[in-house]
Every structure is written in C-alpha cells, then in structure tokens.
Amino acid sequence: MAEATAQxxxxxxxxxxxxxxxxxxxxxxxxxxxxxxLKSRYPKHAKLDEALIIESVTEALFGYYKNPKTxxxxxxxxxxxxxxxxxRDLINLLEKHSKYSKRRKSLPNDVELQKNKRNRxxxxxxxxxxxxxxxxxxxxxxxxxxxxxxxxxxIELAMLIISKxxxxxxxxxxxxxxxxxxxxxxxxxxxxKDRIKKVLDREDVESKLKRIFQ
Amino acid sequence: MSVKIKLLGLAIKKxxxxxxxxxxxxxxxxxxxxxxxxxxxxxLKCSQxxxxxxxxxxxxxxxxxxxxEQLNKVSEYTHTSSIELxxxxxxxxxxxxxxxxxxxxxxxxxRDKKKGKKDKENE
Numbered sequence: 505m506a507e508a509t510a511q512x513x514x515x516x517x518x519x520x521x522x523x524x525x526x527x528x529x530x531x532x533x534x535x536x537x538x539x540x541x542l543k544s545r546y547p548k549h550a551k552l553d554e555a556l557i558i559e560s561v562t563e564a565l566f567g568y569y570k571n572p573k574t575x576x577x578x579x580x581x582x583x584x585x586x587x588x589x590x591x592r593d594l595i596n597l598l599e600k601h602s603k604y605s606k607r608r609k610s611l612p613n614d615v616e617l618q619k620n621k622r623n624r625x626x627x628x629x630x631x632x633x634x635x636x637x638x639x640x641x642x643x644x645x646x647x648x649x650x651x652x653x654x655x656x657x658x659i660e661l662a663m664l665i666i667s668k669x670x671x672x673x674x675x676x677x678x679x680x681x682x683x684x685x686x687x688x689x690x691x692x693x694x695x696x697k698d699r700i701k702k703v704l705d706r707e708d709v710e711s712k713l714k715r716i717f718q
Numbered sequence: 719m720s721v722k723i724k725l726l727g728l729a730i731k732k733x734x735x736x737x738x739x740x741x742x743x744x745x746x747x748x749x750x751x752x753x754x755x756x757x758x759x760x761x762l763k764c765s766q767x768x769x770x771x772x773x774x775x776x777x778x779x780x781x782x783x784x785x786x787e788q789l790n791k792v793s794e795y796t797h798t799s800s801i802e803l804x805x806x807x808x809x810x811x812x813x814x815x816x817x818x819x820x821x822x823x824x825x826x827x828x829r830d831k832k833k834g835k836k837d838k839e840n841e
Binding site: 522523524525526527528531532535536539554558559561562565566 | 721722724725726728729732733739771772774775776777778788791792795796
C-alpha cells in the first residue's frame with residue numbers, strides 16, 4: 505500500500521494546522537490532475553458536461569479540507585485518497601442528474617396546461633392573420649437558411665438553434681435518434697449543434713436574418 | 719478558459735461568503751468600488767490564476783501583532799503587492815465597521831453639548 509509522499513505529508517500538516525495558504529496549495533497541487541483523471545475515466549461525461557467533473561473535484565477537495573482527519577497518510581497517498589473521493593462525488597452527482605432527467609422524462613406529453621390568466625404577456629397567435637404571417641416567415645426563413653445549409657435536416661436544426669430551443673428531444677426527433685440512450689442522444693445533439701453553430705457564427709447568419717426580417 | 723481557472727473560480731465562489739478567506743474581501747472591495755473582477759485583477763497587477771489563488775488564502779488578522787508577516791506571506795505566494803492587499807483589507811474593514819456600527823455614537827459626536835445648569839449660571 506503506497507504511503508504519502510513528503511510533499512503530501514507537508515501539505516496535510518499545513519491543512520491540519522490551518523495554514524493561510526493551505527487551501528490554495530491544495531488546489532494548486534491536486535485540482536488539475538484530479539480533473540484529468542476523472543476526464544480520462546469518464547470521457548463521455550467529460551464531453552457532455554465538464555461542469556459536473558469540476559463540481560465533483562471541488563466537493564472532494566473541500567470535503568478533505570474541512571475534515572482533514574478523514575485521511576490516513578499511512579494507508580494511501582493523498583492523491584489516491586482525493587481520487588477516490590472525487591470519483592465517489594462524481595458518481596453521486598451523476599446519479600442525482602439521471603434521477604432528475606428520468607423525472608423530467610416521465611412527465612406525460614399530453615398534459616393540457618391551463619391558460620395562465622395572470623400572465624398577460626402571453627399572446628394568442630392562433631388567429632388566421634397571425635398564422636399566415638407565421639407560415640410566411642417560416643418559408644422565408646427556410647429559404648434564407650438554404651443558402652448556408654444543403655440538407656433539409658441541417659436547415660431544421662438551424663431553425664431550432666435560432667429559435668433558442670434547448671430541449672434535446674426536439675433535436676433528436678429531427679436527427680431521428682430518439683431510439684438511442686438519452687446520454688447518447690445528448691452527445692449526438694451537442695455534436696450537431698456545435699457543427700451548425702459554427703456555420704451560423706462564421707457566416708454571421710443571425711444578424712443577416714434580422715436584417716431580412718426587419 | 720482553462721479547466722484549472724474554472725476549478726479555482728468555482729472554489730472562490732464557495733468561500734466568498736466567509737470572511738476568513740480573502741475571496742470575501744476581494745468581492746466586497748469590487749462591490750464597494752464598483753469594479754469588475756478584471757479591474758481588480760489589473761489593480762493587483764496579477765494573473766487571473768493568482769487572483770483566484772489569493773481568494774483561497776486565509777485573511778490575515780488585522781488585529782494580530784504579526785499582521786504584516788501574514789500579509790507578506792500571502793502576497794508573496796500570490797505575486798501581488800502587499801501594499802495593495804493591505805489597502806483592500808483596510809478599505810473593506812473600515813466600510814464594514816461604519817455599516818455595522820451603532821449610528822447613535824456618530825450622532826452624539828455631531829451634536830452640540832447640551833447646556834447644563836452651570837453653563838446657564840455662567841452666562
């Protein structure tokens with residue numbers, strides 16, 4: 505069983521003694537390497553949401569900093585101890601995340617929501633005139649986007665991005681990947697969104713469209 | 719933005735409410751002086767990484783006899799000027815003292831002395 509290195513023992517002593525630089529040094533010595541380790545162990549999650557990995561490392565470092573006596577320097581290296589702690593925190597966070605996603609997913613789609621009487625900003629756009637304007641705008645938007653994207657699928661994805669739609673489900677439907685695992689869907693959607701966004705940014709499409717529709 | 723910066727940024731947010739850490743004073747100072755984080759970094763003439771590392775350092779105790787020693791230790795580690803750090807600490811401490819003090823003590827100082835019986839007799 506590997507024991508703590510001299511540098512780790514010194515850092516541990518600093519933390520125990522409440523040294524003014526201890527937390528900063530802990531982050532400096534171990535923060536980045538812990539993120540690298542977790543990223544290599546969970547590459548899919550690292551691509552999808554780096555923030556979760558950063559959060560789990562933060563939890564682990566603060567957990568140790570607040571209760572340094574939980575670490576026994578004769579049992580393992582500090583690095584290993586922090587690795588285990590941050591991985592455990594990441595697993596907990598992922599579980600929490602997936603429970604939340606499942607709860608969101610389990611909501612039925614056909615729930616009829618009551619009209620919010622208090623929200624007077626909500627405008628009813630179902631009158632024939634509004635519908636006509638909407639459909640004309642829709643056609644012109646599609647036509648304008650066809651200058652930048654060749655496939656119909658890309659045009660539809662670009663329209664969703666421009667409309668600031670965030671739900672993965674909508675993108676998955678267009679990409680026809682609804683049969684995949686939710687995490688795989690998110691990954692594929694992100695890949696496609698990044699690709700489309702690159703074109704939109706490079707060509708400055710949004711401001712050009714604004715000028716057309718003004 | 720590097721992953722280390724993101725990590726340090728999240729860490730200083732966690733301690734920003736705790737006056738035991740410099741992050742608290744950096745945040746308060748930026749609020750008092752209406753400065754952005756970048757402007758405070760320029761004021762301290764340090765890198766963003768050093769600024770975040772500074773935030774994670776414990777605050778030197780202004781009432782301690784070795785305050786200067788503690789301040790120099792932090793400034794040396796974070797490559798910042800101890801004079802500027804001292805200015806930040808003192809500014810925040812002073813403002814907070816005024817903000818949390820009992821207002822009546824200042825009113826008393828501003829009021830004229832009430833005329834007592836002796837004063838009236840002298841007149």
